[in-house]
Amino acid sequence: MQYFTDTDMGLDIGLVNLAVESAFADHGRGLVQMPPKLYITLPSGDFRTMPAYLPSLGIAGVKIVNVHPDNPSRGLPTVMALTVILDIATGQPVAVINATRLTDMRTGAAGAVAAKYLAPKKEIVLGVIGTGKQAEAQVAAISRELKIQSLKVWSRNPDHVRKFADRFMEYPCLSVPIEKACDCDVLVTTTPSRSPIVRNEWIREGTHINAIGADAPGKEELDPAILRRAQVFVDDPAQAVHSGEINVPISQGMYREADLAGTLGEVVIGKKKRASRDTITVFDSTGLAIQDLAIAKIAMQHGRTYELPFL
Amino acid sequence: MQYFTDTDMGLDIGLVNLAVESAFADHGRGLVQMPPKLYITLPSGDFRTMPAYLPSLGIAGVKIVNVHPDNPSRGLPTVMALTVILDIATGQPVAVINATRLTDMRTGAAGAVAAKYLAPKKEIVLGVIGTGKQAEAQVAAISRELKIQSLKVWSRNPDHVRKFADRFMEYPCLSVPIEKACDCDVLVTTTPSRSPIVRNEWIREGTHINAIGADAPGKEELDPAILRRAQVFVDDPAQAVHSGEINVPISQGMYREADLAGTLGEVVIGKKKRASRDTITVFDSTGLAIQDLAIAKIAMQHGRTYELPFL
Numbered sequence: 001m002q003y004f005t006d007t008d009m010g011l012d013i014g015l016v017n018l019a020v021e022s023a024f025a026d027h028g029r030g031l032v033q034m035p036p037k038l039y040i041t042l043p044s045g046d047f048r049t050m051p052a053y054l055p056s057l058g059i060a061g062v063k064i065v066n067v068h069p070d071n072p073s074r075g076l077p078t079v080m081a082l083t084v085i086l087d088i089a090t091g092q093p094v095a096v097i098n099a100t101r102l103t104d105m106r107t108g109a110a111g112a113v114a115a116k117y118l119a120p121k122k123e124i125v126l127g128v129i130g131t132g133k134q135a136e137a138q139v140a141a142i143s144r145e146l147k148i149q150s151l152k153v154w155s156r157n158p159d160h161v162r163k164f165a166d167r168f169m170e171y172p173c174l175s176v177p178i179e180k181a182c183d184c185d186v187l188v189t190t191t192p193s194r195s196p197i198v199r200n201e202w203i204r205e206g207t208h209i210n211a212i213g214a215d216a217p218g219k220e221e222l223d224p225a226i227l228r229r230a231q232v233f234v235d236d237p238a239q240a241v242h243s244g245e246i247n248v249p250i251s252q253g254m255y256r257e258a259d260l261a262g263t264l265g266e267v268v269i270g271k272k273k274r275a276s277r278d279t280i281t282v283f284d285s286t287g288l289a290i291q292d293l294a295i296a297k298i299a300m301q302h303g304r305t306y307e308l309p310f311l
Numbered sequence: 312m313q314y315f316t317d318t319d320m321g322l323d324i325g326l327v328n329l330a331v332e333s334a335f336a337d338h339g340r341g342l343v344q345m346p347p348k349l350y351i352t353l354p355s356g357d358f359r360t361m362p363a364y365l366p367s368l369g370i371a372g373v374k375i376v377n378v379h380p381d382n383p384s385r386g387l388p389t390v391m392a393l394t395v396i397l398d399i400a401t402g403q404p405v406a407v408i409n410a411t412r413l414t415d416m417r418t419g420a421a422g423a424v425a426a427k428y429l430a431p432k433k434e435i436v437l438g439v440i441g442t443g444k445q446a447e448a449q450v451a452a453i454s455r456e457l458k459i460q461s462l463k464v465w466s467r468n469p470d471h472v473r474k475f476a477d478r479f480m481e482y483p484c485l486s487v488p489i490e491k492a493c494d495c496d497v498l499v500t501t502t503p504s505r506s507p508i509v510r511n512e513w514i515r516e517g518t519h520i521n522a523i524g525a526d527a528p529g530k531e532e533l534d535p536a537i538l539r540r541a542q543v544f545v546d547d548p549a550q551a552v553h554s555g556e557i558n559v560p561i562s563q564g565m566y567r568e569a570d571l572a573g574t575l576g577e578v579v580i581g582k583k584k585r586a587s588r589d590t591i592t593v594f595d596s597t598g599l600a601i602q603d604l605a606i607a608k609i610a611m612q613h614g615r616t617y618e619l620p621f622l
Binding site: 042071308 | 314316344346349351352353354355356357358360362363364371373375377378379382385387388391393395397399400401402403404407409617619620621622
């Protein structure tokens, strides 16, 4: 059994995007096994358990990932992850992978796949709400699929925008009020908000939105009126209803699962698409175990490893 | 993060029984978080993902365990397991544990707890159907809770009974036809059978049965008529309906979840008990993640460890 650490080292973002796109295609064709992730609540956070099997890649395993919002005050990341990979033929554990950074990358990759297929054009003004690790991962991944003309970034803390801009020197990067960030071609929302922070009147026709932040019951970033105006695509319907951007509007009777336009997998395989140039499209990302397996497959070809006895 | 290997080394069976009994007590009091295990089907087997949180022990984590019946022909165990333990306060992975042998021990411990509370008397004739690792684990664990007068063992292969007897030289051990093995005080069934092998007319009043073998949809060892005569206690109702001894009878309309007498946890806390000396009692074991956490807690105080970098 091998232990992989620091596995983001040397991973090519374009390759990760492609692997995640392929996993979504398999999902769209119904070729994967992936029950909805299980949540366990801990006193100051939670952890999620995400098993899956991706036959086309010949990979099966489980990601275990926590969310502890107070961790930064202890000098620890909010989110940490470990992925266990099993041999398909025998079920034997063959790898344990530190998947903390991989989790950021694979979520970025899902956003990039959504933007590639759903953005209104190929050269975009990219609006960014929030400036944490996931905002960074989204911009890095989307930049491989679309040409970014400029970044319009909002954070509660303007210092954070300056630091964010320093990481993307290759693009004009404006620190703007939140409503100005929404005036863009592709908007990514990456906050842990529990009430809508993006108002309906700020979103113009044709915008594509990656709604990334909501990943647990009670979380939401978008005014539900935006969802009702838009074609909403989810990564996985069961997970999205439970914990995605649509979870609060659905629980309040302001949105119905039947209103969904489809899944990202269906978009990737061409079964579903943006209805028109003026349509607002939303990708509601909760994070799929198959994304974790797709990136694990790449990570196992890189990364520093330790050999561990198992049998 | 620590990796623990060979963690059965030096574990005291009595201590394991006690920890598992305490976990069942917490389960009976509703003090644990444990969603039903998730099954993923692989081409020649399956794997199960089992997250849980046991506040009283301050332990949280996930066991991942496969079942591949053809593995012995490849020189591998049918069942292999890995447990990941997270820090409660921060969610950080703190331990990865080789849990293959621990899985046998903790299932044995559940059988011992059931026999301790449900056996008709303290000195018993123990009937054993099947002679694999789990049969051995059941006898070893039960011997710590009850006085075994003799063992009556059946296997399709008499050679296996001889080898089994060699492991328990301290008891008279008879190789018997299956119906004679059923003529006992406590019967343990540990086969992978997919049709009933224990007939109703072989079971006399007052017998306690640990039904261990059925742990996946389609598996069953007991004539459903035995279940209808008996008080049936399960480890967890949701798991038992899905994959325990009762799963086939329920799916065929020959048993109902409402017929269950209760859970082992309820028995341990005194809320439920054997109705009379003549009642047949059945413990339907599917295996709980909280058993895995209880034994992991002990294993982490023993076993050989490797220190791995995580952050």
